[in-house]
Amino acid sequence: MDNQVHNAIVSFIWGIADDCLRDVYVRGKYRDVILPMTVIRRLDAMLEDTKPAVLEMKEKMDAAGITNQWPALCNAAGQAFCNSSQFLLKDLTSRAKKQTLKVDFEAYLDGFSPNVQEILEKFKFRNQIDTMIDADILGAVIEKFISPTINLSLKPVYTDDTMKTIKLPALDNHGMGTVFEELIRKFNEDNNEEAGEHWTPRDVVDLMADLVVMPIADKLMDATYSCYDGACGTGGMLTVAQDRLLTLAKRRGKNVSIHLFGQELQPETYAICKADMLLKGDGEQAEHIAYGSTLSADGNASRQFDFMLANPPYGKSWKTDAEKMGGKKDILDSRFNTYLDDGTQLSMIPRTSDGQLLFLLNNVAKMKNDTSLGSRIAEVHNGSSIFTGDAGSGESNARRYLIENDLVEAIIALPENMFYNTGIGTYIWVLSNKKEDRRKGKIQLIDATSMKSPLRKNMGKKNCEFTTEIRNEIIRIFLEMEQSEISKIFNNDDFGHWAVTVERPLRLRVYPERKIPSGVLKDVEMAAFAEAINELEPTVTLDDWKAFEKATKLKISLLKKVRPYITDRDSNALPIEGEADVELRDTEIVPFTYDGGVQAFIENEVHPYAPDAYVDEKKTQIGYEISFTKYFYKVSELRPMESIIFDLERLEQETNGMLKDVLGGLK
Template sequence: MDNQEYNSIVSFIWGIADDCLRDVYVRGKYRDVILPMTVIRRLDAMLEGTKKAVLTMKKQLEAAKIDNQWPALCNTAGQAFCNDSPFLLKDLTSRAKKQTLEADFKAYLDGFSPNVQEILDKFKFRDQIKTMVDADILGAVIDKFTSSDINLSPDPVYKDAEKKIVKLPGLDNHGMGTIFEELIRRFNEENNEEAGEHWTPRDVVELMADLAFYPVEDQIKDATYSCYDGACGTGGMLTVAQARLLTLAGRRGKNVSIHLFGQEVQPETYAICKADMLLKGDGEEAEHIFYGSTLSLDGNPSRQFDFMLSNPPYGKSWKTDADKMGGKSEILDTRFNAYLPGGEELKMIPRTSDGQLLFLLNNVSKMKTDTELGSRIIEVHNGSSLFTGDAGSGESNARRYMIERDLVEAIIALPDNMFYNTGIGTYIWVLSNKKEERRKGKIQLIDATNMKSSLRKNMGNKNCEFTPEIRKEIVRIFLDMEESDVSMIFDNSEFGYWNVTVERPLRLRVFPEREIPEDTFKKQSELDSVREAVANAPVGTPLDDWDAFAKATKLKKTQLKKIRPFITETDPHAKEVEGESDPNLRDSENIPFNYDGGIDAFIEKEVKPYAPDAYVDESKTKIGYEISFTKYFYKPVQLRDMKDILASLKELERESDGVMDEIVEGME
């Protein structure tokens, strides 16, 4: 089947919405009917040839009083699904009465096997039946989908009884998947605000697949591989990844297979993904798609995968997940908590307003360590994952964990406005736990923000795309580890720093004549004795030395602590108070790991020339990691030379000569 025939089918189905649903549904709701009906008709068409055999088997199973009939019925149907109702979809077109049609259609839907029932439930398709019946359009919709002008069956439709002249070619599983994806794409374009939540632009997905497979192309063997997406949406990344691996393996004469795994929290997109797998004939893969939150209800807690591609939600609260996991401070999940070599716990729980790094950590926890290939992770994030969070925070600790384990191969900055529902900057993370030798201990940063092609018409926020040529160039830069204005390579240590707390000694001057408030002590007698001790301090007791003055009064430490705020002031010329720092002079410094001489050298060179008495409280030192593209790729705007500016001003003066005179003359 060629593209023209594909487009013809898509246009026909798209036209059903305009013909039947226009006055009943708003345009954004067409998908609620068209997508599940497309699934139903395709499944129905695939079951037509075995319908009689399935019904015969059902009678036999009932006679034998076998309860779980589905395995045998699906086996008889030759599919991963079946329908044991007495109807085919085309049988319902003759049901003229609305009541009869509604009852029969519901019976028909109830006849599908449990894997299809789950899809229908997540689509909430039964909720649409009442609306269609009341509007008297259910029969029209069924008629359209079973029309002789469209063929969603894998078998061709012939013009002649001898079956020699093909009227409509058969639609194989790959072709059906292509059509279904195109319908999804069109609906997403119609409803751009939703699209970005579960649909990554195909050009970005293609680049991600390139980055997943091309670097290990020569390591692909005759084997079975696995690919996982913990935020799979409609499953587009999984299907593109599958196609890319099979293509590369085919070029090298390798016989490979790939198992797809995914998880999705949105019910409709989960249904679309699972349906897409069934429509392509991937019944086993459909069982690998799990429903629910990857964070709080991981569907693959013990599995590991060869390849992982994902576009997790960013800037989205995960507080509900945190609550399900016992509250943010109580999360013990080993995916998000690690231990340093010395045994120190490294908590990697980010703020609840943004959980995207948790999806990346989830993938890291599923990396294979006992294979030659290891695992490769390709994931899209916004800038928050690069730099949000101070040293010691969950975000910084997550970056520390991945970088110190030498998992990050590259990070690629994408152009703005690449996605449908956001114009903000996005980045592709490339991770591997089996880096090639030249990449060990290094991270490549690629600035692809200007590598784009403008769209003729915006698609929501998306106004540009990656052409195949641009994708090829980005992959080339990555594979060659090229260093240029848009590609830089750094040691892992470049992104680490110490956050140190710089203290200054507390220096106090004493003013014994100042009043100590009446309510400082509970007993008047204690207040009187304290006032007397302060007033009668021995002559010559230094007032610029709190320790000496305190000792001279012979007061208790608890008493001195209460009165000190009233009789002292900080004074830079006073002597240091032993063991105490001045909180008002406290400062912090971020010292790069690569600073020559480390923390001590930094304090000597950068701090002590301005504060000779400064020192570091080592107990408060923390390690942080952040990655700043601006730091390395920012190009300041070239300012105009002053001579050029003056010349322009003079030119403007010449051009304006006589203008005022003309205005005045015109007014006269």
């Protein structure tokens, strides 16, 4: 579709809000009318030619007493949806009276097939009818949408009956999807507090689609493939990935079919996604979009997919989902729990304040293992997923599971301010369960933070983009596994470490003459303690608690009560066997790559300063984290000392001159 025509349609529809809704709705609520009406008008235009056939079929089935009429009616309409009412939208414009218009419009809406009814329900569009009727704007809104100055149908509009000159070109399914996507973007941008919440910039989606498709493009067969997004929003990632797959397959002479699947929690966004699928002619695909939370009500629990893309919510609480799954501590979902080789359970459940890693684990659980291509995943996260969480935490365990199972191909750091609703740094995880031989046991990190092109005008917080050239360069670096200042290849073990608890023995010096505060001991105990102290041999060593303990012949429970009052820590005292000094306890991070492992680390890095230190092996945890700062940090070159001295001397001379001027002015 010509870009000028596309912009004209979007501008016209956008203008309906200002023309008809300005005095009735606040600006942030315009979308509640405009988006569902755009869907309705497009569906109406697609059903116009077959309306007589649908009504004729309905009349026959009514006469025959057939109750389940929708399959036959949709077949008569030639679409995955239909409308069995007596009306088209243009028939409603002659309804002068408000109440007549309301009744007829509701009958028109009721005539849509169940798949459209669900969309209208999630839009909560019927809630707007009374508002528009009371304000007497429903007729005006309908008039605008059927205006002869725009064409939302699949057929061109001609200047006259000769049908030689096109006045308004046809709007194909792809073009309609583009118009709808642009309207969503404009509403999101205009409503800044929600800007981009459900919409990932097209340039980022294009990059993600290429990351999952390009590495296996030459291996595509004449076959059916599936694509899934567990946080699908308006479905943009799915359709872009579909287009990319079809394009690459066609270039290679392959005939592929793509089935799209997704799930969305927000009602309006879910409606937009399903509507977009219908508007593009993907009636079957629309049925593959599940409603609800992917975490607590997985709509695709038994399915596996070839390609998976997602931009899950990050920094967002999933406490409600955790409660629905029985509480965080009792979640047994196999997507988020696994077992080590020794049978130990590995819980990968993160803190309830941020559930983004759960979406990645959900995708991993849906990977295909029995196909030659396996499954490929591209998912956007913020920095929390790559480094938040100590060893043994749910976040670290999730990274451990992904890396030890050799699923991570690459992580790409994106520029800041790439998204509409956040300026923070983001990262694309690229996963595969059928890595190329050269990638096995390795992870590629690409620092693309400086690879960006500025926008002429900010879109929310988005002030830069990936041009086609930048995107192609990132893909080239990825495919070639280039080693450079912005691309580095690491072994999986480079990201692992042991978190070891280093203990020091407790050393106490005894001061038996100290007074025990009242209330600490019972009278009988106090008497026994006093007697034991009086009978102590002068030779008892007071820098050895065990010797003192044995010499008193008192019960361990009594000595435990008095020890805090009669002892002080003393580095020169003898160590108490089996007791660690909690005040000297420390944790050391030992990289997997440290030569000689934990024991060598303790001998080389700890014993020179604390010869009596030892590791409590029961507390050792395995952790994984990925720090782009660590691997891509560039040290700023310091200024030469001569330059600094020169500037200081110059400033000193300037200030002396200023001081003379000031003092001179006071005389």
